[in-house]
Amino acid sequence: MSIVTALRTLRIREHPNLIWVELETNDGLTGLGESFRGAEAAEAVLHSQVAPWLIGRDARHIEAVSHHLMTPYVGFNSSSAETRAASAIDIALWDLAGKRHGVPVHVALGGCVRESVPVYNTCAGYRFNTSGAARRDIGSTDAMSGPYDDQIAFMREPGRLAESLLEEGYRAMKIWPFDVFAPKSNGHLLSLSELKQGLDPFRRIRAAVGDRIEVMCELHSLFGAHAAARICNALEDVGVFWVEDPLNKMDDAAALADLRRRTRVPICGSETLGSARQYRDLLAADALDIVMLDLAWCGGLSEGKKIAALAGMYAKPLAPHDCTGPVTLMAGLHLAVHAPTAIFQEVVRATLATWYRDLVTEVPVLNHGAALAPTAPGIGTELQPSIRTRDDVIVRESGSPRRN
Template identity: 75%
Template sequence: MSLVTALRTLRIAERPNLIWVEIETDDGRTGLGESFRGAQAVEAVLHETVAPFLIGRDARHIEAVSRHLMTPYLGFHSASAEVRAASAVDIALWDLAGQRQGEPVYVALGGGMRDRVRAYNTCAGYSYNTAGGVRRSVGGADASVGPYDDQVAFMRDAGALAESLLAEGYTAMKIWPFDDHAAATGGHMISLADLKAGLEPFVKVRKAVGDRMEVMAELHSLWSSHAAARICRALEDVGVFWAEDPIAKMDDAQALADLRRQTRTPICGSETLAGTVPFGKLLAADAIDMVMLDLAWCGGLTQGRKIAALAEAHAKPLAPHDCTGPVTLIAGLHLALHAPTAIFQEVVRATLSTWYRDLVTELPVVREGMVLAPRAAGLGTQLQPAVRTRADATVRVSGRAR
């Protein structure tokens, strides 16, 4: 047996959306998990609801824990605080499983389909998503704070940015130049002038590097179906790899299926969904071309591999999301190595090269545009010891911590 003895949460004021979970067991091991957004709400769920259930249970029985935490009486719709808490716990339990087996998590899941997976760079900046909110706006395009402030760069000169990425070995990138145009109408329509402005970065990429770079369009669930259709049809001429989360309600299978019939642009969704049911409905309705999931929001690796199995059953590619935190990135990589139809692992070079390194002991290695398989047991990383002693750290423990 491997009984859970303590559940510890850590969050830091500098990155207020992030929360980490450490689960200790009586065999001396510690598993690491992570979730994102509403960290204080997730913390409350973990200590008030999850910890009383989990402490004293056998950490080996991950499926039973997942089933219990992913079916609360209240709180299950998309990636609620309950689901985000369940996701962090599940990732930590799989970290423990890999440690017990002496194998990386992707091997513990059943083995790898590959020993590396293609990366795409999400062109975000250094503090995107984490420093007090979501920096969706791409305005202020001259306010670069460093060489990898790619969100500024894709509005300033997307062609030069593409050349920079190619020089580092990346052959795929994701940008979101339409976002600023949604506010004027609440996303219900987009004018021809705004449509042209949003297309310009994609045109610049094609002019600069031709077909050497795949480009994804992120639409951030900001648009009505009519406006999304107009954008997706316009994107056909620049050959985007996918349009991601094009409509406001990404669990609306009928609306997405209708959109997909109106455009040749492939539709990708969605990091915002949790559990197998919404993904199953989208796939059954033939509403998406690619499956995107976030392991810190969908229910962790247990739910993630079931969603991956649904993608495989419908012959759809899979691409784990990361624009949140380093543990989610590593967990997503393990799934991408294991899942048969996985084609990409998202990375953000701005964070991968800077503050991610301050938080965890090991990070994925990106070489010539490919993310290499971790070799250490479990997830293969731990929180840096200095994180728990930071002046801005909030540490809370349930159970008997070591």
């Protein structure tokens, strides 16, 4: 048996959205999990609800734990604090499973379908998504803080940005130039002038590099049906690979299916959904072309594996999300090399080159625009030892943690 003896959470004030979970077992192993957004709420769920139930149970029974945490007596939808807590626990349990057997998580899941998976660069900056809502307004006085400040770059020099990505081996990129127009009308009114401004970066990318790079459009669930349809139809001429999360209610299967019927651009969704049931409903309604999921928000690898199976049954491509944290990225990569229909793993080169490396010991290895399958047992990364001695670290423990 492998009994859970302690549950520990760690978070740091520098990155207040992130929370890590460590599960200790009586066979001397520690499993690492992660979730993102509302870290304090997830922390409360983990210690007040999860720990009293989980401590003393066998860590090998991952599916039983997942079922219990994802089907509580009081129901919830989407990526609630309960779902985010369950996600972190599940990732940690799979990390334990891989370590227990001395294999990477993708082997524990059933093995690789591919040895590497293509990546695309989400064109965010170094501090994107670190302290609250993602910043969408790039002003004329904003200065580049480094060579990978890609959100400023796609608004000012999108052609040069595309060239830079191609030089590093990337063959796909994602941008969101329409976001700045959503707030004033809650995403329901987009003028012709604004539409043309939003299209301009896509046209400049095509003028600079032609068809050598795929371009995705992110809409961040900011728009109503009319504005979203106007954007999608206008993007048909520039050959976008997908339009992601176009509607402000991405669990509305009827509205999303209606939008998909009105446009020829592929619809991708949605990192914001929690549990396989919501993906089942969207796929049954013929509302999606590409399935995106975030393992820190949907229920972890156990639920992610079910979502991947649904994508396979509907012959839809799968693309794990990352604009959140390094442990989630590593977990997504394990799923991406395992799932038969996976086509991309999202990365942010700005964070891969900087603060992700400050937080964990290993990040994905990229080679010619693809992420290689991790080879170490478990998830394949650990928190940097320096995290535990930081002045801004907040640690909570339940159970009987080991003392080194």
